[in-house]
Amino acid sequence: MPWRAGPAARATGERPDPYRVWLSEVMLQQTTVAAVKGHFARFTERWPRVEDLAAAEDAEVMAAWAGLGYYARARNLLKCARVVAEAHGGRFPDTREGLIALPGIGPYTAAAIAAIAFDRAEVVVDGNVERVMARLHDVRDPLPGAKGRLTELAARTTPEARPGDYAQAVMDLGATICTPRSPACGICPWRAPCAAREAGVAAELPAKTPKAAKPVRQGVAYLARRGDGAWLLEVREARGLLGGMLGWPGSGWAEEVPEHTPPVEADWRALPAEVRHTFTHFHLRLKLMVAEVGDAVPGRGSFVPLDRFRPADLPTLMRKAYDLARAEWP
Template sequence: MTAPTPDSLPPASVLGERLLDWYRRNARTLPWRAPFGERTDPYRVWLSEVMLQQTTVPAVIPYFQAFLARWPTVTDLAAAPLDEVLTAWAGLGYYARARNLHKCAQTIATWRDGTFPATEDELHTLPGIGTYTAAAIAAIAFGQPAVVMDGNIERVMARLFAETEPLPQGKKALYARAAQLTPTAHPGEHAQALMDLGATLCTPRKPACGLCPWRDPCLGRRLGLAETLPAKAPKKLKPTRCGIAFWVTRPDGTVLLRRRPESGLLGGMIEVPSTPWREDPWTLAEARAEAPLPAEWVPLAGRVRHTFTHFHLDLDVVAGRVGARANARGLWVPFDQFDRHALPAVMLKVVRLALARTH
């Protein structure tokens, strides 16, 4: 028997109709979505899509609802101090997203009187809006026939068309396949249906093929390849970087915190002061030159391990007491006010270790 090929698939219009019929019955209820056939507020689409980058839907929902309650419009968000936005974002990770979110809100409020542009090209010029986010806003909020491609949709396309070229090299072919199926009618619902299909049925492991609206035509299923797709190139081992964090306290119990530079990893966030992060472990003698103040530094038992996208980080923590008038670049903050500052997850780990060892 001849193996099935993409030419054997039904026309795009037929596949699209089956998908939308399934979506009408099975769409997830999400706080940023409008009912089928209605346009969604572009502010909600933009805010949710930025939050959803590298983050799961269950984790995003409470943050989205809190942001919307606090800043109901893009002009409200633009008027907020960056520190407040970063603090509200704390826990979502990838903090460059929050800084770009604020910049983008200010751009829209200042130069466009609070109105989002409706085309992909215009949206792409805004801070923090890349190819995927521009397409999602254009399709979902403005009904433009944009090709929306996230990880879920890549997986669906790879399986439907049995595309075996490993990612990331295979992304171009998968985008072309998605473009073949993108309709001019209901493009936003089409994109969201594909997202839901990948999130609920066409999952990375044990896909529920029996419930899928594309079960019969799916080439990956027919060829017995579904669970192996999309193929991925072998992952490179993540390097480990090392540093020492300085837990500095004054007699009144306040702790020294400082702001990281605006550019770079965790830019603009508040941190427990630390040495630079490097490949080789630090000795305490070396680290003293990087300390924010002179003190008698006492190593604390334990180590903080945190994983970023491209590397692991090991932080040892040393504690030191200074005088009541000691001063350094940064903020002296009481323990019970730490939640007012934008401390990223890695620094919250440092705080927990330090408190457990010194109290």
């Protein structure tokens, strides 16, 4: 992966770049490697050093983050880059304690950066490592309650020598061999000592406490287009879901559509289809209202000229609304 320094490079003295390790770890939170690779390449090409990212405009970074989801990470990314650039001279702290004091860096991310970038013997436990430990030691207590025990077991195997390589190796083992479904036990390097494989229950672990059904929330989005092709957009409030991102003006989201008013006077009409989107804690159903507008001054947002409007800068939910509106309202 592009943020790693492989064994051959390390043998020549090359060390992982803490900036690239940090950036990759933040991007990989709740996001797949496949989704991250392209964004990582674009970020590091545009902002190759933490100082470059720290000097970037908020709107540019939020637009570049579009599609990765969990947008609070992007806001914290900027905060952290600026603290590292201004308070630490562009150098990341090399200990877990120093890293965890930075904005947006929690216990897992601090341990991962300390181990991978600085070879600190920290215990790095993500979902892949939890699964490997649960199977290796046949831990049948369900998650999330079993997290503490699985972390203790992971700590027992974390070595003093090359802890960064070890951390990445166990995460890769879980991602490629000890997978959630149909683990490839026959080619696993830990096949012999694996207690769950011996008991015939590897594919059933780790056990998980059943999740409650996600509630459904409703909302409305207004897509207004001027005769010259400009679209009416707004930057969402910094706090909350999609905070700081570009979006269509609309209502709040609740069990029933909250009271709201259109952002500009127009002959609004409802599209026959709705946007459906799932967040971590709820499903969203978004009704779309569309209108061609003249020169009226909007009460919310501002018109973005067609030559400056890029659908790729929208978060996934808002891009879904745009795609659906374009299909239903050419």
